[in-house]
Amino acid sequence: MKLKNAREIEEGTVLKEGTSKKNKTGNWKTFEPVVDFDKCIHCMKCVMYCPDICIFQKNGKRGKNDLSMCKGCGICAQVCPANAIKMVKRK
Ligand code: SF4
């Protein structure tokens, strides 16, 4: 089942596991994370805690987000010890 947005899901619906890759849950969010790489200390906490595995690391450094998968939950901003992530309203 391919869904365009959350409103298409009826109450009580059970979705098949592993579908977020197909459904691009990033389209549903209201807020999105913006990273200040000048503040980032590359601790990788956000990488570990992101429930949608949309933050990547490259060569031991924190990389960019894949916002097409990000739900805007704000967990990354909450766990960041350097206060390097701000949640901003999506345009
Ligand atoms: S807002 Fe949530 S889903 Fe998006 S990158 Fe942060 S932890 Fe991951």
Ligand code: SF4
């Ligand atoms: S949690 Fe904050 S400091 Fe750590 S890698 Fe993520 S953005 Fe950088």
